[in-house]
Each structure stands twice: as structure tokens, then as C-alpha cells.
Amino acid sequence: MTLEGNYNLFTVLLAIVVGILAAYTALDLIERSSSSSRPQKKWVLMSALSFGLGVWAVQVIGLLSYYTPITFQINMWILIASLLVAFLGSLLSSWLYMIKKLSIVSGMLIGITLLLTHYILLFSLKSSAVLQLQVQPWASLLSAIISFVLGAYVVHAWFYVKTLEQNQMMKVMSSIHTVFKNWKAS
Numbered sequence: 780m781t782l783e784g785n786y787n788l789f790t791v792l793l794a795i796v797v798g799i800l801a802a803y804t805a806l807d808l809i810e811r812s813s814s815s816s817r818p819q820k821k822w823v824l825m826s827a828l829s830f831g832l833g834v835w836a837v838q839v840i841g842l843l844s845y846y847t848p849i850t851f852q853i854n855m856w857i858l859i860a861s862l863l864v865a866f867l868g869s870l871l872s873s874w875l876y877m878i879k880k881l882s883i884v885s886g887m888l889i890g891i892t893l894l895l896t897h898y899i900l901l902f903s904l905k906s907s908a909v910l911q912l913q914v915q916p917w918a919s920l921l922s923a924i925i926s927f928v929l930g931a932y933v934v935h936a937w938f939y940v941k942t943l944e945q946n947q948m949m950k951v952m953s954s955i956h957t958v959f960k961n962w963k964a965s
Contacts, residue, residue: 783847790844794837801833805869812877827873830889831866838865838896842904849906857903861896868892883931890926 805826812822868888876885
């Protein structure tokens with residue numbers, strides 16, 4: 780039996796806007812920290828909080844925007860675990876970039892965080908119907924590769940743009956790119 784559903788366009792657009800704003804805010808906070816000779820812990824923490832909540836919110840809104848004929852319930856403990864994974868992954872990624880200057884590793888960690896958050900949220904779903912989730916291994920692998928490569932590219936490219944005009948445009952483009960990468964991981 781194939782389970783078919785559809786997305787609510789409004790909530791999909793909401794997820795995109797939330798993701799763009801969260802990624803832009805996180806990149807702006809990282810930029811503020813990078814402008815000083817010694818990164819301040821508050822900027823690292825605020826950047827991680829912004830991006831972690833953004834990653835998590837996009838995933839949750841995306842999950843809630845998909846309507847099926849079957850009713851699902853969400854296990855709150857697993858939902859909270861996914862929020863912690865999103866925040867901790869973003870915190871480690873921010874720390875790797877701002878303290879250790881490892882932009883490519885930081886970006887790859889963002890890709891890992893997106894995937895982990897997504898799959899943990901999928902495990903939080905419960906239904907009274909007996910369902911067997913079939914995952915295409917090649918699609919999951921392709922999604923993982925895209926998340927790692929795009930995460931590394933976005934973070935690395937973002938921090939090597941030097942002029943303010945280019946930087947503002949890169950921040951916007953990186954934010955949009957991050958959201959669509961996040962959505963692709965879904």
C-alpha cells in the first residue's frame with residue numbers, strides 16, 4: 780500500500796522564510812564575532828542558538844506541512860532530542876569555525892546536523908496504523924552527499940568573501956541555499 784499525501788503551500792513557504800531568517804541571523808552573528816581578534820563566547824552561543832533553532836524549526840514545519848490520510852502523533856521526548864541535536868551540532872559547527880577556523884569541517888558538520896535532525900524527527904512520529912517506512916538507500920546517500928558538500932561550500936565561501944557588498948549578498952544567498960539544502964535533506 781502506498782501512502783500518498785500533499786504539502787500545504789503556506790506552511791512550506793513559512794518554513795522557507797523561517798530558515799532564511801535563521802541562517803542569515805546566524806551568519807551575521809558569526810560575522811560580528813569574526814570581526815574581533817578573539818571571538819566572544821556570546822556570539823558563538825547566539826549563532827548556534829539561531830541556526831540550531833532555525834534548522835529544527837524548518838524540519839518541524841516541513842514535517843507538519845505534509846498532510847496524509849493517516850493521523851500521526853509526535854513523541855515529545857524524541858522531538859526535544861532532535862532540538863538538542865540541532866543546537867549542539869550548530870554549537871560545535873560555530874565553535875569549529877570561529878575558534879579553530881575550520882570552515883569546510885564546520886560546513887560538513889552542518890550537513891550532518893541537518894540529516895540527524897531530519898531522521899530523529901521522522902522517528903518521533905507515531906501512528907496507530909501499521910506502517911513500514913521504505914527508504915531508498917541511493918536517495919538517502921545522495922541527500923547526505925548533497926548536505927555535506929553544500930554545507931562545506933556555503934560556510935567556506937561565506938567566510939572568504941571580503942567586501943561588504945559581496946558579503947551582504949553572499950549572506951543572503953547562503954541563507955537561501957541553506958534552507959533549500961535543509962529542505963532537500965527532507
